[in-house]
Amino acid sequence: MPKFFVKANQIENNEIKIIGEDVKHIGQVLRAKEGEKVTICNIDESVSYITKIVQITPEYVLCTIENVLQENVESKIDITVFQGLPKADKMEYIIQKNTELGAKKFVPVAMKRSIVKLDEKEAKKKVERWQKIAESAAKQSGRDFIPKVEMPINVLKLSEEISKYDIMVLAYEEEKENTLKNELKKINAFEGMKIGIIIGPEGGIDKSEIDELKNTKIVSLGKRILRTETASIVMVSNIIYEYEM
Numbered sequence: 001m002p003k004f005f006v007k008a009n010q011i012e013n014n015e016i017k018i019i020g021e022d023v024k025h026i027g028q029v030l031r032a033k034e035g036e037k038v039t040i041c042n043i044d045e046s047v048s049y050i051t052k053i054v055q056i057t058p059e060y061v062l063c064t065i066e067n068v069l070q071e072n073v074e075s076k077i078d079i080t081v082f083q084g085l086p087k088a089d090k091m092e093y094i095i096q097k098n099t100e101l102g103a104k105k106f107v108p109v110a111m112k113r114s115i116v117k118l119d120e121k122e123a124k125k126k127v128e129r130w131q132k133i134a135e136s137a138a139k140q141s142g143r144d145f146i147p148k149v150e151m152p153i154n155v156l157k158l159s160e161e162i163s164k165y166d167i168m169v170l171a172y173e174e175e176k177e178n179t180l181k182n183e184l185k186k187i188n189a190f191e192g193m194k195i196g197i198i199i200g201p202e203g204g205i206d207k208s209e210i211d212e213l214k215n216t217k218i219v220s221l222g223k224r225i226l227r228t229e230t231a232s233i234v235m236v237s238n239i240i241y242e243y244e245m
Contacts (some may be wrong), residue, residue: 001039001050002030003139005146010045016040018061026053026061038063039142046074046144047087060221074145076191077243080165081232082107082158084201085114090229091126092133099137099147102244103234105235106130108134108152109159113203123152161196162215170198170216172205173225180219180238189243197235201230 004026010017018026018040026032034053040063048071051063081098083091085108095106109118110126118126130149138146146193163170167187169180194218196215198205210218221234 001037002026002032003039003041003048003142004204005041005043005135005139007040011042014065014102015054016063016065020061023057023059027056027058032056036235037066038094040070043144043146046140046242047167048144054200058240072144073142075240075244076193077102077189077239078192078194078241079103080105080194080196081238082109082161082196082198083232083238084109084111084199084202084205084228085116085118085152086228087115091130092212093229094124094232095130095133095147095149096137098235098236099134100141100144101202101233102143102240103147103236104145105150106134107158109198109207110152110154111201112155112206114201115196116201118152124240127151129207154213159215160196162213165194165196166197167193168198168216169235170210170213171200171208171221171231172218173220174204174207175218175220178217178219182219183217183219184242187243195239195244197239199228199232199235235243 004018004022006016006018032053033073036053038051039048042052048069049065050067051065055062058208081103083094127149134147134149222229
């Protein structure tokens with residue numbers, strides 16, 4: 001069943017009004033008809049409803065609430081992906097797949113070995129595009145939350161973010177002893193725990209940046225070197241597997 005997101009002010013009494021780009025998608029792409037059912041999530045409260053379409057216009061789609069979904073599809077662990085800016089459309093892939101897995105936020109990081117260099121105008125356009133990718137992936141995977149994609153930051157700013165997390169884990173190909181598996185087993189997980197993961201761009205993280213981020217938990221992801229677009233997926237999936245309650 002198709003899923004759409006609305007804000008609390010779009011819900012009144014027993015009716016929900018869908019507006020914006022979703023109206024075109026419902027009418028022209030899905031070719032939905034009055035009487036058909038759709039799932040709608042109130043993203044302000046993370047509550048989902050089974051609804052019936054009662055009116056389709058060029059400006060809005062009006063639905064009536066038939067049932068409140070009681071299931072909770074969101075992870076109890078709050079994961080932020082700090083991703084070294086990669087080339088081409090890899091960031092889109094990273095956001096899409098990790099949204100499906102359950103990540104809550106994405107922060108692009110400009111690093112020394114990042115080939116991509118974005119000025120403020122370019123970065124804003126990219127973030128708008130990436131945010132749409134996150135929303136689409138959240139709909140597809142049936143989530144009740146759309147992950148936030150932040151504007152890019154540098155490593156100095158990233159170092160200031162470490163204290164805001166219960167644990168910050170950095171994947172580093174030169175680390176030979178401490179594995180992600182070992183680090184995760186040391187942690188007593190709790191509901192709402194904030195975990196940040198740091199992934200370098202193609203070419204990895206420079207040694208000077210490792211020194212700047214020394215207050216993180218530096219780990220190996222195994223015997224093989226993973227592509228940047230693979231590493232975050234491995235980390236997020238292992239964290240969800242280990243801690244999801």
